Amino acid sequence: MENGATPKYIPLGESVSTGDQMNILNTEQKQPHTSVMTKEVVEYLQIRDGGIYIDGTIGAGGHTEAILQASNNSASIIGIDKDPEALNLTEFLLRPYRENITLKQGSFADMESICKTVGVEQVDGILLDLGISSMQLESSGRGFSFIRNEPLDMRMDPQTKTTAADIVNKYSVDELEHVLRNFGDEPKARRISKIISEARPISTTKQLAELVSRAVLLNMSTKQKVKIHPATKTFQALRIAVNTELKDLEVGLLSSLNLLKIPNLNRKNSYGRLAVIAFHSLEDRIVKTFIKTESTDCLCSKKQPICTCDHVARLRPVTRKPLVPSSHEILSNPRSRSSKLRVAEVLDRQVHNV
Ligand SMILES: C[S@@+](CC[C@H](N)C(=O)[O-])C[C@H]1O[C@@H](n2cnc3c(N)ncnc32)[C@H](O)[C@@H]1O
Known part of the structure; x- marks a missing residue:
């Protein structure tokens, strides 16, 4: 609501x-x-x-x-x-x-x-x-988790208008970058936004998680350790934006x-x-x-x-x-x-x- x-x-x-x-x-x-x-x-x-x-x-x-x-x-x-x-x-x-x-x-x-x-x-x-x-996260089927393959929705209240898919598929690269940087503290926000914009349309969590992982891990040496799943910050940012x-x-x-x-x-x-x-x-x-x-x-x-x-x-x-x-x-x-x-x-x- x-x-x-x-x-x-x-x-x-x-x-x-x-x-x-x-x-x-x-x-x-x-x-x-x-x-x-x-x-x-x-x-x-x-x-x-x-x-x-x-x-x-x-x-x-x-x-x-x-x-x-x-x-x-x-x-x-x-x-x-x-x-x-x-x-x-x-x-x-x-x-x-x-x-x-x-x-x-x-x-x-x-x-x-x-x-x-x-x-x-x-x-x-x-x-x-x-x-x-x-x-x-685990059983709503609304795409809050990158571990499951579900539609990109992320609305807590299903009556609200904007879904995560809307943001991912309709926002400009600049707007997406703004969301990822401000709501996810994602340092690679620009790169991720560009890769997303080139791969549209994106409709599932799996598709998105794979794209983001590719963008985050690009140019990283095998020695550099990733402490959290590369898509964690992007998923957090989208959820925060969808649910204001x-x-x-x-x-x-x-x-x-x-x-x-x-x-x-x-x-x-x-x-x-x-x-x-x-x-x-x-x-x-x-x-x-x-x-x-x-x-x-x-x-x-x-x-x-x-x-x-x-x-x-x-x-x-x-x-x-x-x-x-x-x-x-x-x-x-x-x-x-x-x-x-x-x-x-x-x-x-x-x-x-x-
Ligand atoms: C961490 S869970 C709360 C768990 C709860 N304290 C318990 O003991 O089971 C957060 C809940 O807050 C709801 N929520 C998040 N933001 C909200 C908001 N702005 N207004 C109302 N509910 C919200 C979510 O839908 C979710 O069900």
Whole structure:
């Protein structure tokens, strides 16, 4: 669903088609997705009984389930995901908690309007666990992975217009280079873009992965080691572009400021908290910069004697450095190895007297 569109409400327990959910579960693996840093998320969000939380990327619902259990099953969750298949699966997996969860299809960039539609003005915590899930990567059939041969789609929300094939086949070399450089940090963006443009039309992940590998490995000596698959960065860049991931993150972070609860003074530990798990440096940089900016009063140049920006801090960083998974978690879930969790708390300016 595009930003600004009316999100769909999926009532828990109504649109379940058990066969589909079981297919997702049984095709490749028993567990569709292993949630990352769940213990840390629950601890740092300071889950409270009866609290209201937004899980902006509910996926297979692992974090939501942990939040509900930490609240003695008394919290309410607004679970958002762009991917209707993920929502259907969560609906099935979390059916014991159906009273506690409201599922909405859409982007967390639209979480303010989504909350309005369910009559929620403020929440105790917001979780964004960015990127894609294992089930999207491994069994969605939508071309997120270069390991499988699938149509080049990469849309989390199948209603959005632009697919990865559109970008690969219709963008000019300059536009493609821009995507690969800015969303994939791909140093060979120009060469890859040229090779792609000469080989069009490209319709499958296999075709694309082979072309990109050829472009990346060209002129490399056999001694030079390749640490990751040569198409990793290109696939990441296309996925980010197709799903407007960085723009959504910027908008979603700003929206969180309007939703996090500033409580009454005599309740302890009850400031709204934001927790974001990033999986690559582009996302993490946006989160880090956002928390730094929103934790700072004046943003004017240091050389300027008088503040003219009138910027007022609205957050307090809870994690000065990002939390990372334990070695034990990395061992049991290698996908977690690149994750970074940053947490911030809303500031009550009267209490903090600033
Ligand atoms: C890493 S998975 C989340 C897994 C989840 N935390 C769990 O425990 O199962 C990321 C999910 O976020 C969704 N997603 C990514 N960007 C989104 C956005 N801007 N708005 C809503 N959902 C998004 C993806 O479709 C995917 O299902």
